[in-house]
Every structure is written in structure tokens, then in C-alpha cells.
Amino acid sequence: MLQNLAECLQKQFPDAILSVHLDEGRAELSARVQAARIVDVARYLHDAPEMAFDHITDICSADYPSDQDRFEVIYQLLSLPHGLRIRLKARLPEDNPSIASVTGIWKGAEFLEREVYDMMGITFTGHPDLRRILMPEDFAEGYPLRKDFPAEGRGWRSQFDFIPRLDEAPEEMTGSEFTEAEKKPFRSTTAATGSRRREELLLNMGPQHPSTHGVLRVVLELDGERIVKATPDLGYLHRGVEKLAEGLAYMQVIPHTDRLDYVCAMANNYAYVRAVEKLLGITVPERAEYIRTIVAEMQRIIGHLFWLGTQALDIGAMTVFFWTFREREILLDMFEKLCGARLTLNYYRIGGVDSDFTPDLVLRLKTFLETFPQKVSEYDSLIASNRIWLGRTKNVAVISGEDAINFGLTGPTLRGSGVAYDIRKMEPYGVYDKVEWEVPIGKNGDTYDRYWVRMEEMRQSARIISQCLDLLPSGPIIADEPQYIPPPKQLVMRDMESLIHHFIIFTQGFKPPKAETYCGTEAPKGELGFFLISDGSPRPYRLKIRSPSFIHMGAFDHMARGYLISDIITIFGTYDIVMGECDR
Numbered sequence: 001m002l003q004n005l006a007e008c009l010q011k012q013f014p015d016a017i018l019s020v021h022l023d024e025g026r027a028e029l030s031a032r033v034q035a036a037r038i039v040d041v042a043r044y045l046h047d048a049p050e051m052a053f054d055h056i057t058d059i060c061s062a063d064y065p066s067d068q069d070r071f072e073v074i075y076q077l078l079s080l081p082h083g084l085r086i087r088l089k090a091r092l093p094e095d096n097p098s099i100a101s102v103t104g105i106w107k108g109a110e111f112l113e114r115e116v117y118d119m120m121g122i123t124f125t126g127h128p129d130l131r132r133i134l135m136p137e138d139f140a141e142g143y144p145l146r147k148d149f150p151a152e153g154r155g156w157r158s159q160f161d162f163i164p165r166l167d168e169a170p171e172e173m174t175g176s177e178f179t180e181a182e183k184k185p186f187r188s189t190t191a192a193t194g195s196r197r198r199e200e201l202l203l204n205m206g207p208q209h210p211s212t213h214g215v216l217r218v219v220l221e222l223d224g225e226r227i228v229k230a231t232p233d234l235g236y237l238h239r240g241v242e243k244l245a246e247g248l249a250y251m252q253v254i255p256h257t258d259r260l261d262y263v264c265a266m267a268n269n270y271a272y273v274r275a276v277e278k279l280l281g282i283t284v285p286e287r288a289e290y291i292r293t294i295v296a297e298m299q300r301i302i303g304h305l306f307w308l309g310t311q312a313l314d315i316g317a318m319t320v321f322f323w324t325f326r327e328r329e330i331l332l333d334m335f336e337k338l339c340g341a342r343l344t345l346n347y348y349r350i351g352g353v354d355s356d357f358t359p360d361l362v363l364r365l366k367t368f369l370e371t372f373p374q375k376v377s378e379y380d381s382l383i384a385s386n387r388i389w390l391g392r393t394k395n396v397a398v399i400s401g402e403d404a405i406n407f408g409l410t411g412p413t414l415r416g417s418g419v420a421y422d423i424r425k426m427e428p429y430g431v432y433d434k435v436e437w438e439v440p441i442g443k444n445g446d447t448y449d450r451y452w453v454r455m456e457e458m459r460q461s462a463r464i465i466s467q468c469l470d471l472l473p474s475g476p477i478i479a480d481e482p483q484y485i486p487p488p489k490q491l492v493m494r495d496m497e498s499l500i501h502h503f504i505i506f507t508q509g510f511k512p513p514k515a516e517t518y519c520g521t522e523a524p525k526g527e528l529g530f531f532l533i534s535d536g537s538p539r540p541y542r543l544k545i546r547s548p549s550f551i552h553m554g555a556f557d558h559m560a561r562g563y564l565i566s567d568i569i570t571i572f573g574t575y576d577i578v579m580g581e582c583d584r
Helices: 002-012 035-047 109-120 180-186 241-245 250-258 265-280 286-315 319-339 359-383 387-393 401-406 411-415 447-471 496-508 548-553 556-560 565-575 579-583
Strands: 017-023 028-033 055-063 071-079 084-092 098-100 123-125 189-193 196-205 217-223 226-233 515-523 526-534 542-546
Touching: 002 017, 002 028, 002 035, 002 084, 028 035, 028 515, 035 071, 035 084, 035 098, 055 109, 055 515, 055 526, 055 542, 071 526, 084 098, 109 123, 109 548, 196 565, 217 565, 226 556, 226 565, 241 250, 241 542, 250 265, 265 286, 265 515, 265 526, 286 319, 286 359, 286 387, 286 447, 286 565, 319 359, 359 447, 387 447, 387 565, 401 411, 411 447, 411 526, 411 548, 447 565, 526 548, 548 565, 548 579, 556 565
Parallel strands: 028 084, 098 123
Antiparallel strands: 017 028, 055 071, 071 084, 189 196, 196 217, 217 226, 515 526, 526 542
16 A cells, blocks of 8 residues: 555656655655645645545654755654555755745644744744744754754853743833744733723733643633633743753663653653664564553553543542542552552563563452452542533533644544544554454543543553453563663673673664654553654664644644633643653
8 A cells, every 4th residue: 555655646746756765664655755845745645535644643854964955854644544654754955944834734733843943943934833832932042953953052041030920011122132922921902892991811821830730831812711812832841852862872762751751651661662663673572562561551541540630630529539549559559569660660671571570460450450440430420420520521622523633633632523543453563453442432522522532441441451461471571682682681690791792782782774763652642653763873863752742732722712711721631731741
């Protein structure tokens, strides 16, 4: 199918498609496109029924300082009807890195293009709001992901000595000191309609608000209690993980993934090691795959329990919080037994897992699963028919399936709108294709449906774990790939050859082939993807994290308009965002 897609694309655009590369081993198709024709090609891929690339997965960039066309813009597209992916790439010169925006085709491209502009300095002509998104708007030291920008920074400091209050806007604000975007929050507009006076108010929610689930600020334009516009201000937790990864060996990146979505660290570890394994072409042993699947679903339950407890608490129900954390603690105790940690876990390894699942853990997990489905029903009994819960979630933050796809939403946020997209089904990994389970989907695309989907996912996760425990085979827990994977610790402690092998792997790293790959994993919050470019060295030339929290915030304004200020809290919760993952 990928070969037919490549031929069809070349036939349709013989001049615009400069080259096509089909990586059969990784089942990936990439096409290099003339930068001037990117919109034509993208619109054809989106609109043509035989293509139907309706989902914008990611947009990122790479820097090649020694090449004539220094910058490369990379588009990751997904066709949900056909279950196919394609990667478009366009090269841009250093003196004028500019390309047309595709926001007119995919709404989700707005935030993604802003990130490329912010990090790499590439301009997207026709973009409706092209400005920095993770760095401060007055950041004047360059573009952090360019290769000539030092990882330690250039000593930038804020030019402001104060933070003015909304009602204390200095009169001396001038264009030389503040941009229009910086002046805007200090303004209010008043319009007289007959004898009535109507005023539009701007209100900052966050970055310190407890219900934002991290350091997030949203500027609300209000008409009374109604939201006219909601503009997210991100970047307060930006730590430059992608830049840091360029100076680390592949194995050294694993602990950094823990700190992305720190509520679901196992899912981050899994997503990253799967991407590296795809790059290396490693086959994971069967027992390790079963253990990985079990642990991933344990983490999904933990993530959804955390979400349900905090979402209910934000809306006003306290009992649910205590009940969900009761079960969460049991699973965290098992994680502690498994790997010695409860939050930043660092358990998955390239080629397998760090430690085996013991008979004691199997017994404890089976005992937990005997009562857990009843516990989920208990949570449901507290709030599913509660009139306050229904009033705060039914018909709130509604988004249609078509819009959700166009914004690039994934996970429960997309499935709540009736779209049955789950990577575990479409592109099975682990042992998801060896057990029976279903993908829950909603109907109305509102907050209540997204709640229902997550409740059902916990039941399905319990079902998956139970089957995996029954089918768990014996065998090794890590692949036998000496060029990439260090020897077992017991051999290192008594065998000189193993000690030298261990020393070389951990001091010099391993060298994957020159290649690039994208690998998406179904994390509790949605599709967590890693895009890797390898130049054959022990460190990634480029690592891009496709964060579901970041993508979902791109739809925040669309989903918030017309609702009340109090509904903003519900919308924060319905995404299940974690700002460490969003800002990276």
C-alpha cells in the first residue's frame, strides 16, 4: 500500500515531488517536496479520497548547517480511513527560511508551526498568529534548536524589572518596549449599544491556579461570564529536553523521559525505547513484551485514576479523590517492588525491561484485579448520575469527530468524539494483538463522554492485564544484541570480557545506522510519539517529542468559546494535561 501511495503521489506531482523513500524494514514512507508546492501537495493528501490524510500528527524541523539548504521542515501525516502514515519534508535556505502555512488545511498545525518558528526560526507565511510559544516573546538570543545555539544558553535575562498588574498598565508603554501582544492584556474595549454599556474583559487564569495542573496561563476574553476567546500561554515548564538529548547517548535519554509526563513515567519510557528499537531493528523477547504490556496497562490505570480523582476534586467532589488514590497506592507499591521507585520509574530498557516480574508480583496483581472492576463501578456510582457532575460535564467543551481529527487530537480526547483511533489496534505493538479487548468510544464529544471513555479504558486495561498474566511465558527479559545492549550485571561482576563490554557501551554508547524514524505509542493521554534522526553517531542528531498535551492545548480556544469561566476548569481536566509533557 505504501508503494502504491508513493507512485500515486509522484504521478500527481511529477515536478513538486523531488524524491520518495520507502523504508520497507520500518514500514515508513517519506517524500521530499519543493517548499513552494507544500500547500498543493498537502491539500491533495488531505482532500483526495484515495489519500485522506485527515490527521495532522506532528510538524517539526531539523538543522543541517553544512548543507546549502540548511533547514528542513518535516510533516508527519496520518490517514485514519486507510491506516497509513507519510512524512513530507521540505528544505529551506539559511538566508530566508520561509514556507507557506498549512493551517488552512489542518487547524492543529497552528501550535505546531509556532513551535518550529520559536525553536528554529522558520517563518510560516499565512499563519494567523505566528509568535513564540515556549520561549518568552522577548527572547532575543536566537533559536534554541539550531545547531549553533549552545545547550547551556547564552545568558539571556528578562529585560523587565517588574510584572505589572492587569489594572496597573504603565502609561509609558511604547512600541519600542512592548509588542502588541504584550500590550493587549492591559486593554479593555467598551462599546455603547443604545443606553446599555457593554465591556469586554480580559482575565488571566493561572499560571498559579491549582486547577491548571501545572504552570499554565490562559488569557480569557470575556463577555460577562461567557468566554469570547481563550489564549493559552505555554512554556513556563520548558526545560529543553529535545536540545539536551542531542548531547546524550541514547540510553542516557531514558531518565529524561520520566520527567515529561511525571504522572505516567512508564508510558514515556515505553514510547522512547520503542522508537530506539525501531531505529535499531531490535526484536524484543516474548516474555519482555508481555511484561511491558502488563506494566503499560498498570500505568494507564494509574494515570486514569489520578485524572478521575483530580477532575472530580476540581469540580467539587472530594470522596472520589480519596477512593481513586486508594487503588492508585496499591499499584504504586507494586511499581516500587518492581523497580524501586514510585514516580520517576526508569524501568523500560532498550530491548526489554530492567527486572523480571516475580511470582509475588503476579499474585499481588491478580489479587488486585479480582476487586478492581467493582471499584470502578463504585466510582461510577458516586458521580455518573450526580446532577452536579452531569451539569458540569454534559454538553460542555463539545468537539465533533471531524474537528478533533483536524486538530490532531488523540487518546480519550479523540475517542470521546466517536473516533475509534487507538494505536494499540491500528499499529499493534507489545502483545496487544494476542489478547482480546475493545476500544471504548463516545458519541457526543463532550466532557462526560471523555470521562466515560476513561472509565471504560480502566476496565479494558484490567482485562488486558488479566489475560497477559495467564499467558505470561518464560524466557529472557531483554534482547540478545551485544552491539547495543550491555551484558547482565551478574556477568559484569565476575567476567572481564563482560566488564569491558559494559564499560564501552556506557562510556561510548552504541552507534545506530544513519536513518530516521517516527514511532507513536498509545499513552494514557493520547499518542506520545518520538521522531529520531540518526547520523550514525552515539547521540541522536535530532529528537522530537510529539506531546499529546501540547497538541490538545491547540484546541483549547476552539473548545472553550461560548462556555462559562467555571467551565475552563472542566476543560483543563478533560484533556488530562501535564505541563511537563506539554512544554518539554
